[in-house]
Amino acid sequence: xxxxxxxxxxLKKYFNTKQGTLxxxxxxxFQVLKGETLGLVGESGCGKSTTGRAIxxxxxxxxxxxxxxxxxxxxxxxxxxxxxxxxxxxxxQDPYSSLNPRLSVFELIADPLYVNKGVVxxxxxxxxxxxxxxxxxxxxxxxxxxxxxxxxxxRQRVGIARALVLNPEFIVLDEPVSALDVSIQSQIxxxxxxxxxxxxxxxxxxxxxxxxxxxxxxxIAVMYxxxxxxxxxxxxxxxxxxxxxxxxxxxxxxxxxxxxxxxRIMLExxxxxxxxxxxxxxxxxxxxxxxxxxxEVKPEFEEKKxxxxxxxxxx
Amino acid sequence: xxxxxxxxxxxxxxxxxxxxxxxxxxxxxxxxEGETLGFVGETGAGKTTTALGIMRLVxxxxxxxxxxxxxxxxxxxxxxxxxxxxxxxxxxxxxxFQDPMTSLNPIMTVGEQIEEVIKxxxxxxxxxxxxxxxxxxxxxxxxxxxxxxxxxxxxxGMKQRxxxxxxxxxxxxxxxxxxxxxxxxxxxxxxxLELMKELKVKFNTSMLxxxxxxxxxxxxxxxxxxxxxxxxxxYGNVxxxxxxxxxxxxxxxxxxxxxxxxxxxxxxxxxxxxxxPANLPTGCKFHPRCSKCMEICKQKMPEPIEVEExxxxxxxxxxxxxxxxx
Numbered sequence: 001x002x003x004x005x006x007x008x009x010x011l012k013k014y015f016n017t018k019q020g021t022l023x024x025x026x027x028x029x030f031q032v033l034k035g036e037t038l039g040l041v042g043e044s045g046c047g048k049s050t051t052g053r054a055i056x057x058x059x060x061x062x063x064x065x066x067x068x069x070x071x072x073x074x075x076x077x078x079x080x081x082x083x084x085x086x087x088x089x090x091x092x093q094d095p096y097s098s099l100n101p102r103l104s105v106f107e108l109i110a111d112p113l114y115v116n117k118g119v120v121x122x123x124x125x126x127x128x129x130x131x132x133x134x135x136x137x138x139x140x141x142x143x144x145x146x147x148x149x150x151x152x153x154x155r156q157r158v159g160i161a162r163a164l165v166l167n168p169e170f171i172v173l174d175e176p177v178s179a180l181d182v183s184i185q186s187q188i189x190x191x192x193x194x195x196x197x198x199x200x201x202x203x204x205x206x207x208x209x210x211x212x213x214x215x216x217x218x219x220i221a222v223m224y225x226x227x228x229x230x231x232x233x234x235x236x237x238x239x240x241x242x243x244x245x246x247x248x249x250x251x252x253x254x255x256x257x258x259x260x261x262x263x264r265i266m267l268e269x270x271x272x273x274x275x276x277x278x279x280x281x282x283x284x285x286x287x288x289x290x291x292x293x294x295x296e297v298k299p300e301f302e303e304k305k306x307x308x309x310x311x312x313x314x315x
Numbered sequence: 316x317x318x319x320x321x322x323x324x325x326x327x328x329x330x331x332x333x334x335x336x337x338x339x340x341x342x343x344x345x346x347x348e349g350e351t352l353g354f355v356g357e358t359g360a361g362k363t364t365t366a367l368g369i370m371r372l373v374x375x376x377x378x379x380x381x382x383x384x385x386x387x388x389x390x391x392x393x394x395x396x397x398x399x400x401x402x403x404x405x406x407x408x409x410x411x412f413q414d415p416m417t418s419l420n421p422i423m424t425v426g427e428q429i430e431e432v433i434k435x436x437x438x439x440x441x442x443x444x445x446x447x448x449x450x451x452x453x454x455x456x457x458x459x460x461x462x463x464x465x466x467x468x469x470x471x472g473m474k475q476r477x478x479x480x481x482x483x484x485x486x487x488x489x490x491x492x493x494x495x496x497x498x499x500x501x502x503x504x505x506x507x508l509e510l511m512k513e514l515k516v517k518f519n520t521s522m523l524x525x526x527x528x529x530x531x532x533x534x535x536x537x538x539x540x541x542x543x544x545x546x547x548x549x550y551g552n553v554x555x556x557x558x559x560x561x562x563x564x565x566x567x568x569x570x571x572x573x574x575x576x577x578x579x580x581x582x583x584x585x586x587x588x589x590x591x592p593a594n595l596p597t598g599c600k601f602h603p604r605c606s607k608c609m610e611i612c613k614q615k616m617p618e619p620i621e622v623e624e625x626x627x628x629x630x631x632x633x634x635x636x637x638x639x640x641x
Contacts, residue, residue: 043500151588181357181527186571186582208500215573215582238575252505254530256572258557266509267502270470
């Protein structure tokens with residue numbers, strides 16, 4: 001029943017900078033189940049986008065394994081990877097900068113079909129584009145429009161259509177609604193939900209807005225400074241957050257209701273630099289429960305309760 | 316409490332050769348002393364243009380204040396000369412912009428930038444000036460040893476603190492904060508909002524908080540105005556509006572936010588998209604997207620109606636005459 005589609009093992013992505021090695025993604029272990037939406041949340045610079053891209057090899061990982069359907073795709077050569085990419089797609093955050101302004105809607109959506117020859121025969125491309133446009137709710141009359149003529153919501157629909165046109169199994173959604181207004185955001189979220197059901201897609205949904213992530217995800221992974229600190233069912237993360245960072249993050253969300261009293265855990269200071277991090281727990285400097293050992297020993301990412309993974313010595 | 320700021324029938328347009336964008340249309344608003352007013356709306360609703368209008372900073376051309384009055388401390392700002400406005404800006408009314416990364420000068424130390432604000436409005440000897448600026452830094456929670464550091468040496472949250480220090484340096488009566496925490500992460504946002512709330516009380520300033528985040532409004536504001544296509548559709552006490560939203564747009568807005576304590580399969584959606592400001596619909600600006608649209612909504616723009624004390628809504632659904640068929 002619960003088949004593992006992607007098994008990520010000890011995934012690392014380091015960048016070399018003048019100041020030292022930047023540990024953007026520092027040893028992630030998690031699985032993505034077929035047909036689920038895995039939410040990746042965290043603050044800017046925590047490595048959530050890099051994770052999504054490293055899985056697709058848009059950033060070549062420094063080390064680790066990404067086992068897709070039983071095979072480690074990091075070992076694939078370019079040719080094999082290109083074929084693989086048909087199954088794995090990405091939708092980017094900003095529909096204003098991720099679409100080529102000089103291509104029409106038709107050209108934008110048909111582009112992946114020209115790059116991957118043979119998926120759809122040439123004489124069927126127009127039909128396929130029109131079908132995909134209908135799928136994502138783009139009116140047919142827009143087929144010859146250019147991105148600047150479309151509003152943000154429609155642009156993002158074009159971005160989604162581009163990802164869908166090759167019939168993928170798995171899509172990384174990298175902050176797909178962050179640039180949109182709330183009334184449009186809900187339209188796109190509903191669309192993503194429908195598409196997942198209709199086409200049995202598997203999603204990794206990267207976002208910083210927790211209420212959005214909660215709405216769309218089956219399981220949620222909370223990231224901090226290149227590490228996943230907690231991963232569990234979307235309900236449990238809100239009902240029973242175990243990691244002190246998750247607790248603080250949840251308590252910081254402004255809730256659009258009046259008269260609710262809740263304890264706010266104020267974190268001191270800022271996220272430390274991911275360049276040459278120390279040996280201990282990544283959250284050590286800001287944690288209110290810290291003990292001496294947290295400074296020296298990095299906690300393992302372990303299953304503390306059934307299906308509930310946490311990296312913390314204290315829990 | 317008296318009104319510190321009252322805006323009456325303000326209209327602002329951006330005129331180019333091809334089109335006229337009606338950014339603000341017949342806007343009415345007031346802020347009392349010591350009060351925080353949340354100004355909520357989606358992109359292009361005219362929030363920032365209104366704020367720039369108050370500061371008389373609407374870029375002209377193409378911007379043009381067509382009509383209206385902006386009464387601040389009993390005087391109409393629209394009748395002031397540029398010289399008089401310069402006395403007011405930064406001194407009595409100051410503005411905090413959205414993006415602290417771009418609103419600070421990268422080649423001046425943060426201390427100098429705070430000093431500059433004070434220097435413009437007060438004649439102080441050098442050492443006293445520095446003392447004042449250092450005190451401001453400490454007020455916003457930055458050690459005064461960092462006076463000589465440059466903006467790039469600070470994180471996003473710290474930069475926004477510097478911007479807040481600049482905004483408060485002359486002890487203004489009114490602060491206009493334009494999406495002050497939108498560029499920040501939630502845990503940092505929580506710190507900055509907490510600081511702003513504290514300082515507002517300490518300095519007894521009023522605040523106009525522009526945001527699209529209804530959660531931020533619930534936590535910081537006393538009153539809220541919901542903007543759509545350049546006009547205020549609903550205005551009132553935060554508790555009243557959050558517990559009893561009346562305008563179909565406000566209701567739609569609340570329903571379309573994913574909630575943290577409820578589970579929903581599908582989000583409610585406001586169909587369509589906000590109107591093109593160059594081609595606004597007749598009558599009520601919201602009628603093409605409204606599920607409760609009536610014939611009259613297409614013809615006439617509804618006036619604000621006071622449905623309960625201090626709670627105004629511009630919608631014919633609450634107009635008794637319309638309800639009873641006139």
